[in-house]
Amino acid sequence: MKKIYCFTLLFLLSINFSLQAQKELDDEVGETIGIWTINNGGLITNNKYNNKEGKKYWDYLMSVLPHELINKYVVRFRLYTDGIQDDLGGFNSLSESNKEWTIEFDIADMDLKNENPDYIEDYQHTLIHEFGHLISLNASQMQPTEDEYQDDSKGYLTSEGYAIKGSYMDKYIKAFWGDDILFEWDKIAAIKNENKRVRKLQNFYYEYDNEFVSDYACESPEEDFAESWTFFVLCDISEPKNIKEDKVIFFHQFPELVEYRKKIRSKLKMIPNNYLERYMAKE
Ligand SMILES: [Zn+2]
Structure with missing residues (x-):
């Protein structure tokens, strides 16, 4: 993997x-x-x-x-x-x-x-x-807080604070992390025994493999965001066939992120073919 x-x-x-x-x-x-x-x-x-x-x-x-x-x-x-x-x-x-x-x-x-x-x-x-973490978790995107547990009325709580209303993460969570899946993931994330947590997370990925671009994306909503952003930059998807492809094209709604994508792609040493299809099969 x-x-x-x-x-x-x-x-x-x-x-x-x-x-x-x-x-x-x-x-x-x-x-x-x-x-x-x-x-x-x-x-x-x-x-x-x-x-x-x-x-x-x-x-x-x-x-x-x-x-x-x-x-x-x-x-x-x-x-x-x-x-x-x-x-x-x-x-x-x-x-x-x-x-x-x-x-x-x-x-x-x-x-x-x-x-x-x-x-x-x-x-x-x-x-x-x-770079996806810098995009989504910088000071313009996150409201620092003393809260240790999420207050749902304030939105989604990351380690950096609450996702500001209208921020990339706020929109991403609203689009893709409904209460049910967030609750299911939360329960797994809280498991203290690391081996057990990893095993449960793997099962979570297999259960929802149509929704996550990689197994690592299941690690947390923040990692999910960073992984989907990565495939947005590296892939050309115009007609999404499933939720994970919806996550990839999610970023097209933000002109500044489309610009970032263009800039990064013009500087990469190589742009992989069929990256999303190949990725999880690669190792
Ligand atoms: Zn990461």
Whole structure:
């Protein structure tokens, strides 16, 4: 089964974040290759790490992804490795306000010299998927809250806060996560025993495989959003045949996301064929 492992989200109050930006945070995954401060989309070199390596990856990332949200929110860039697979990378909110974000990538999973099409397909997928989290969970989309449990009158509660009415996530939840499926998923997500949770989640995927673009999309509504967004960028679907294809074309209603899609597609090394059909059969 194919898996993309996103980081669990970090919730750090980052007062004077710029002072901390080059430091390692607690619970970082893998071995650090380098950490850089990002200011208005530019990488600030430092004396501690290999700036050439950092710039190489940062330039690649900025060549593929639209700049607007990155310039506005991203303050930190980290390269690391935990070997091939496991954690591939992540875009994560660093503050409760969701105004400061970090981008992290595992260089073993993003060797820019590797020309194997499957390998390129995988890291392009990761990059687009992670950008989907920045699109959907940034400060303009989420209302921070102290609530630990969802108050239904306030909408859908993510780790970053409530999906603001009219936000991408709010519309996505209203379109695709009715009370029944959300309740069923919630019960599984609450299972403490990890093996049991994973098994139940797999069964959930098999039960609803017409509704989810990948098994990882069942991980949470937020991951579902990021996965559907990824297939929106990578696939051409005009007449949806099932709910998962409805999820892919959901993004066409937002002109700015259609623009992002166009920009990203023009910069990708390759656009896979029949990606959605092939994806779950691939591994
Ligand atoms: Zn993710």
